[in-house]
Amino acid sequence: MLSVHEVTTAYQGLVAISSVTIEIAKGEIVLVAGANGAGKSTLVKTIAGAERPRSGTVTFDGQRIDGMAQHLITARGIAYVPENRRLFPRLSVEDNLRLGSYMYRGEADRDHPLELVFRLFPRLQERLEQRAETLSGGEQQMLAIGRALMTRPRLLMLDEPSQGIMPKLVDEIFQAVLTIRDAGMTVLIVEQRMAECLDIADRAYILQTGRVLMQGKASDIKGNPDVRKAYLGL
Amino acid sequence: MTTATIIQSLASGLLMGLLYGLIAVGLALIFGLMDVTNFAHGEFLMLAMYISFFLFAFFAIDPLLAAPLVAAAMFVFGAVIYLVVVRFAMRAKTNIGMVQIFTTFGLAILMRGLAQYFFTPDYRSITQSWLGGKTISLGGVFLPVPQLVGALVSIAAFGALYFFIKKTDFGRALEATREDAGAVALVGIDKNKVFALGWGLGGALVGLAGAIMAMFFYIYPDVGASFALIAYVTVALGGFGSVFGAFAGGIIVGLVEASTALLLPPSLKSVGIYAVYLLVVFIRPRGLFGSI
Numbered sequence: 001m002l003s004v005h006e007v008t009t010a011y012q013g014l015v016a017i018s019s020v021t022i023e024i025a026k027g028e029i030v031l032v033a034g035a036n037g038a039g040k041s042t043l044v045k046t047i048a049g050a051e052r053p054r055s056g057t058v059t060f061d062g063q064r065i066d067g068m069a070q071h072l073i074t075a076r077g078i079a080y081v082p083e084n085r086r087l088f089p090r091l092s093v094e095d096n097l098r099l100g101s102y103m104y105r106g107e108a109d110r111d112h113p114l115e116l117v118f119r120l121f122p123r124l125q126e127r128l129e130q131r132a133e134t135l136s137g138g139e140q141q142m143l144a145i146g147r148a149l150m151t152r153p154r155l156l157m158l159d160e161p162s163q164g165i166m167p168k169l170v171d172e173i174f175q176a177v178l179t180i181r182d183a184g185m186t187v188l189i190v191e192q193r194m195a196e197c198l199d200i201a202d203r204a205y206i207l208q209t210g211r212v213l214m215q216g217k218a219s220d221i222k223g224n225p226d227v228r229k230a231y232l233g234l
Numbered sequence: 235m236t237t238a239t240i241i242q243s244l245a246s247g248l249l250m251g252l253l254y255g256l257i258a259v260g261l262a263l264i265f266g267l268m269d270v271t272n273f274a275h276g277e278f279l280m281l282a283m284y285i286s287f288f289l290f291a292f293f294a295i296d297p298l299l300a301a302p303l304v305a306a307a308m309f310v311f312g313a314v315i316y317l318v319v320v321r322f323a324m325r326a327k328t329n330i331g332m333v334q335i336f337t338t339f340g341l342a343i344l345m346r347g348l349a350q351y352f353f354t355p356d357y358r359s360i361t362q363s364w365l366g367g368k369t370i371s372l373g374g375v376f377l378p379v380p381q382l383v384g385a386l387v388s389i390a391a392f393g394a395l396y397f398f399i400k401k402t403d404f405g406r407a408l409e410a411t412r413e414d415a416g417a418v419a420l421v422g423i424d425k426n427k428v429f430a431l432g433w434g435l436g437g438a439l440v441g442l443a444g445a446i447m448a449m450f451f452y453i454y455p456d457v458g459a460s461f462a463l464i465a466y467v468t469v470a471l472g473g474f475g476s477v478f479g480a481f482a483g484g485i486i487v488g489l490v491e492a493s494t495a496l497l498l499p500p501s502l503k504s505v506g507i508y509a510v511y512l513l514v515v516f517i518r519p520r521g522l523f524g525s526i
Contacts, residue, residue, distance in 0.1 A: 049419070050419075069419070069424070070419035070420075071418070071419040071422050071423055071424045071425075072422075074419060074420060074421065074422040075422045079420070080420060081420075082420070086414055086416070086417035086420060087417075088409070088410045088413040088414060088417065089413060089414075090413055091406075091409060091410060091413060095406055095409070095410075098403075098406060099406055099407070099410050099418075099421045099423075100421050102403060102406070102407060102421050102422060102423055103421070103422040105403040147420070147421065148420070150421075151420075151421055151422055
């Protein structure tokens, strides 16, 4: 479904990821892990079109999307939930969600993903009138995911969804990822909390200083002694 | 000074204030949307007045009927100015604020120069419009009909703008872009389209004001300058970027101007406006309704 081939992205001459190649098949949950500064966020930004790669290609459903404008990549079916969520803070929860389905305005059932969003995160339904900025960190993350789902993605990319959230809600969000996959979507998730995330992921890539250090099935990676020592603290 | 003169003055001030609000709102809209001050706003007004004048002179279309046409033409003009000029100014890597100021300021000088060249510096006026020169008496207060219609148009335009922003999808996209222009791509919105729409709306609103004002003001290449200055004061008074603030600010400016004219010699009628402005800037720098 998605193939990132030999992609290098640099910021003002500083290479953040270098010749990274990853493949994601339809219906998978893929984890991209690694330490701070390993290039995880740059990788998803490059796929989302927020950054342009210096070289390499990104192909989605057989078509090149690297270098394409970010809003057009969203329109093709890749939803990206950035690390800082980027909600519209002074707009209501409802308006944030309705903006997610902006591309489908004029369609009678433009808001049909709302049913899934409310099933995943019932508390959003209780807070429809509230301004997004008044939500807790966890609720804001839920809203960001909800807004992304409203764009009807085939691939959902989450960058550090557990950041700044209380542990109980982290579980809720990881559970939601499983439900989202069951609803027919593919998920790419960037996380530092590897242990929990390996439990829900099918496969994982570990990045180190901008390169793919290791890749494989989540269960194999979890069992790898080096990974257990370096990343899982076991 | 009798009560009647006071009421008369305040009524005229209110009408003028509603027009000031209509002129200023486009400026506030664009500033709120993308933090760009359009220093050519007065020249947008000037162009709208000339379009109205030429529609009257060549096609005998009354300014009142021409108002929607002028607004439509100015919508296109505003959107085109964004797409071919401002969009590129915003790509500046350094000193982006300065680049934007000098771009729109340069645009103002260019428009004024072109107007002088093509339209000549002569003062023009629309002498025989339907409403021009007519007055109406409401309970002993005499109101000039063009200004009264202008005030009603202004209220209607604000109502329509409010509805557009709060109730439509485009309006919601406008609000979202105002909140975080970098995030709208996440929901598939092209921010450039929204910016162009904002400039178009700003142009249409000042176009409406220009069409009305062509009924009772002389039309000449520099006409925008004095109104633009008042518009900047209005926007700063109401709170930068606040559309409602621009409306309220316009009314305040109109009333203050009329009151000053009552108390001071006519040549000092602007003193009150700038005095109030300075006071607001000292006491409440974000403006009366600003939320920055």
